[in-house]
Each structure stands twice: as structure tokens, then as C-alpha cells.
Amino acid sequence: MTPAVQRADFDRYMLPVFNPLEMILVRGEGSRLWDQQGRDYIDFGAGVAVTSLGHGHPALIEALQHQAAKLWHVSNYFTNEPALRLAKKLCDSTFAEQVFFCNSGAEANEAALKLARKRGVDKHPEKIEIVAFNGSFHGRTFFTVSVGGQPKYSSGMGPNPPGIVHVDFNDIEAVKRVIGPRTCAVIVETVIGEGGILPATPEFLQTLRELTTVHDAVLIFDEIQSGNGRTGALYDYMNTAVVPDILTTAKGLGGGFPIGVMLTTAEVGNHFKPGSHGSTFGGNPLACAVAEAAFDIINEPALLANVRVKAARAAMALRAIGERHGCFSEVRHAGLWFGCELSSALVNRAGDVVSKGAANGVLMLQAGPNVLRIATSLIISDTELDEGLRRLEKTCADLVG
Ligand SMILES: *Cc1c(COP(=O)(O)O)cnc(C)c1O
Numbered sequence: 001m002t003p004a005v006q007r008a009d010f011d012r013y014m015l016p017v018f019n020p021l022e023m024i025l026v027r028g029e030g031s032r033l034w035d036q037q038g039r040d041y042i043d044f045g046a047g048v049a050v051t052s053l054g055h056g057h058p059a060l061i062e063a064l065q066h067q068a069a070k071l072w073h074v075s076n077y078f079t080n081e082p083a084l085r086l087a088k089k090l091c092d093s094t095f096a097e098q099v100f101f102c103n104s105g106a107e108a109n110e111a112a113l114k115l116a117r118k119r120g121v122d123k124h125p126e127k128i129e130i131v132a133f134n135g136s137f138h139g140r141t142f143f144t145v146s147v148g149g150q151p152k153y154s155s156g157m158g159p160n161p162p163g164i165v166h167v168d169f170n171d172i173e174a175v176k177r178v179i180g181p182r183t184c185a186v187i188v189e190t191v192i193g194e195g196g197i198l199p200a201t202p203e204f205l206q207t208l209r210e211l212t213t214v215h216d217a218v219l220i221f222d223e224i225q226s227g228n229g230r231t232g233a234l235y236d237y238m239n240t241a242v243v244p245d246i247l248t249t250a251k252g253l254g255g256g257f258p259i260g261v262m263l264t265t266a267e268v269g270n271h272f273k274p275g276s277h278g279s280t281f282g283g284n285p286l287a288c289a290v291a292e293a294a295f296d297i298i299n300e301p302a303l304l305a306n307v308r309v310k311a312a313r314a315a316m317a318l319r320a321i322g323e324r325h326g327c328f329s330e331v332r333h334a335g336l337w338f339g340c341e342l343s344s345a346l347v348n349r350a351g352d353v354v355s356k357g358a359a360n361g362v363l364m365l366q367a368g369p370n371v372l373r374i375a376t377s378l379i380i381s382d383t384e385l386d387e388g389l390r391r392l393e394k395t396c397a398d399l400v401g
Contacts, residue, residue, distance in 0.1 A: 028055025042388035063293035096263035101283035105224035106139025120184025197339025
């Protein structure tokens with residue numbers, strides 16, 4: 001029987017900003033997904049590092065159903081219990097003293113950048129400059145896409161917001177050349193995600209901390225993708241000796257339910273007053289109830305330790321596949337988040353690897369044209385992991401020959 005909707009309907013009815021693969025996924029369980037025809041796939045992409053606890057986790061379903069029967073939405077003219085519980089847990093477990101809830105990563109960064117600008121302008125009208133890094137990604141609103149370091153996403157739409165300077169990632173001297181009294185913020189991914197799974201060096205982050213302190217600018221860590229257990233720590237800053245003034249996260253926070261958050265200190269946060277910023281849906285009870293359930297599971301030493309163990313095993317397996325087939329020149333990883341740099345045999349063919357992988361029953365991502373990105377669920381089973389690796393190995397063999 002022909003399904004009621006098909007891939008061709010995408011081209012007919014949807015804005016052409018995406019180009020999804022052919023199959024339509026209809027069901028998921030753990031790290032396995034099924035399409036309309038009943039074919040199964042191992043999920044090595046987790047909806048772009050979002051479904052951190054896999055598909056259909058019983059605790060998340062329970063939290064969603066329980067809250068769905070109780071209260072969905074009240075607006076920010078009222079507060080609500082799930083939002084307050086989640087806010088308290090986030091503050092108790094991190095450097096943060098205040099949180100702002102929103103619905104996505106871009107919104108969390110938008111809040112962070114506006115807050116940093118507000119704090120800067122409160123100190124001096126010209127303290128508005130934002131230092132950001134080439135190759136970074138911070139979202140798709142006009143402000144966040146302009147702060148991101150990939151001009152292909154931010155050009156061709158008229159004038160960009162002013163006061164943003166970009167320098168090379170991990171280049172301390174370049175930062176020293178542009179930072180100064182007019183700088184209100186430095187925003188950085190502790191591991192560049194979309195741009196290729198490139199970790200910041202410890203010295204780079206340490207120097208950013210020192211320079212922002214000297215110049216009274218805020219240090220913003222964009223942990224939209226690296227946060228919530230992805231790297232084997234609750235937040236990746238905990239793997240470093242550096243504490244930011246603002247941390248933004250989203251993706252894995254809700255385990256698949258849309259939610260974002262900006263975490264900050266009271267000193268920074270108090271530059272906003274009632275009315276300075278807002279969101280209709282931010283902090284809504286459904287999203288916060290699901291995120292709270294996900295947070296309780298992820299923020300457990302045993303789970304985070306298991307992420308590190310599984311990550312080390314998967315990294316070894318990926319390197320072995322790379323050697324057997326000559327497909328990867330390097331495998332980088334931060335916890336269960338991998339960037340396989342393609343060798344000359346597959347140069348700039350990450351898109352082909354992803355589509356061939358899907359044909360072979362493993363769903364993966366790319367991070368630029370030459371990096372195959374893998375982000376599994378944090379609780380992927382050994383069976384699912386091994387099956388996915390076998391399908392990936394077949395994909396490499398098919399493509400390299
Ligand atoms: C995905 C991502 C964003 C944007 O998040 P959205 O939810 O798509 O708005 C921002 N920063 C980083 C580092 C990301 O990976």
C-alpha cells in the first residue's frame with residue numbers, strides 16, 4: 001500500500017531549505033529507527049545530538065504523559081513547577097545562579113548575546129564588540145548567524161548586525177590583537193561541532209578566560225551541542241579548568257523535546273530587568289518536565305562514566321575501520337561525539353558516506369564536506385553500537401572498494 005504522504009510531498013509543500021534523505025522515519029526504539037516500509041536503521045546521528053537517551057525512553061514518556069494530563073502552558077505571566085524544578089537542578093549542578101529558558105539553541109545564544117551587549121552598554125555606550133571564531137556555528141537567527149563564523153550562512157541577506165569580529169579558532173595571538181575595552185563578549189564552542197568536531201586547546205580556553213576577565217567582557221561557552229552529557233561530563237566546561245560567565249545549551253537537554261536554556265551568574269544576569277527579554281513558550285511546563293526527567297538520568301556519575309567507556313571503545317573501532325579501508329585520515333572525538341576526517345580516498349564526500357550509510361541501514365551526519373560526524377545516544381547498547389559499526393564498515397568498503 002502506498003503511504004498517504006511521501007518524500008515527493010516534501011519538495012511540493014516544504015520550504016526548500018533542507019534536502020532530506022529519501023526514506024521517512026516513522027518509529028524509534030532505543031538506537032533503532034524504522035521507516036514507512038519497515039526497514040530498520042541504527043541511529044548514529046541522534047537527530048543531530050538531540051535524542052541523548054535514544055527513542056522512546058520510558059522515563060521521558062512517563063514525564064511527558066504525566067505533565068500532558070496536568071498542565072501544558074501558562075505563559076510567563078505565571079511561573080510553573082517543572083520550570084522551577086529544572087532551573088534549581090541546573091543551578092545546583094553548575095556554576096550558574098540564574099537561568100533563562102527558551103525553545104532552541106539559537107534562542108539561547110540570542111539571549112546570551114543580547115545580555116552581553118546590555119551588560120557592556122550599561123558600563124559604556126561603546127562596549128558592544130563581540131569576538132567570535134571562524135568555523136563556529138551559533139544558530140540561524142540573524143544575530144546568531146552573523147556571530148557564527150561561516151559566511152555562507154550569513155551573507156546574501158543584506159546588512160548584518162554590526163560589532164562582530166571573527167578570528168581563527170585556537171589562535172591566542174589573534175584574540176589578543178582584537179580584544180579590548182570595547183569588547184563585551186567572547187563566544188566560543190569548547191568543541192566546534194558543525195564545523196568539524198574540533199576541540200579547543202586547554203591553553204586557548206584558559207587564555208580566553210584571562211583576557212575576558214582583564215577586559216571585563218563576558219565569556220560565553222556555546223554548549224548547545226557539547227552539553228548534557230555528550231562529552232562524558234554534564235557540561236564540557238567541567239572537562240576543562242575554565243568556568244564561563246554564560247553557558248548556552250539546547251539539543252540534548254530535552255532528549256528530543258524542544259527546549260533551550262541560557263545559564264549565567266547573578267552579576268551578569270541582573271543586567272536584564274523585567275521586559276528586557278522574553279519568550280512566549282520558553283520554560284513551558286511540558287518541555288521542562290521532559291527535560292527534568294532527562295536531566296535526572298544524564299546527571300548521574302555512572303551514566304557519564306559509561307559515556308566515556310563506550311566512547312573510548314567506539315573511537316578504537318572507528319580508527320580500526322579507518323585503517324582497514326583507508327577511509328579516515330583522523331578520528332577525533334569528545335565523548336560519544338566523533339568527527340572522522342575523510343582520507344584522500346573519499347575527500348569531500350561526507351555527503352556520499354551519509355547517504356550510502358543510510359542505504360546500508362546506519363544514520364550518520366556530516367560536519368562540513370570532509371568530516372563524517374557520529375553522535376550516538378548516550379545509552380546506546382553494545383549490540384546497537386556493534387551493528388551500527390558493521391553497517392558503517394560495509395559503507396566504507398562499498399565506497400572505497
Ligand atoms: C545546533 C547548534 C546551535 C543552534 O541550535 P538550534 O536549536 O538549531 O537553534 C547553536 N550552536 C551550536 C554549537 C549548535 O550545535
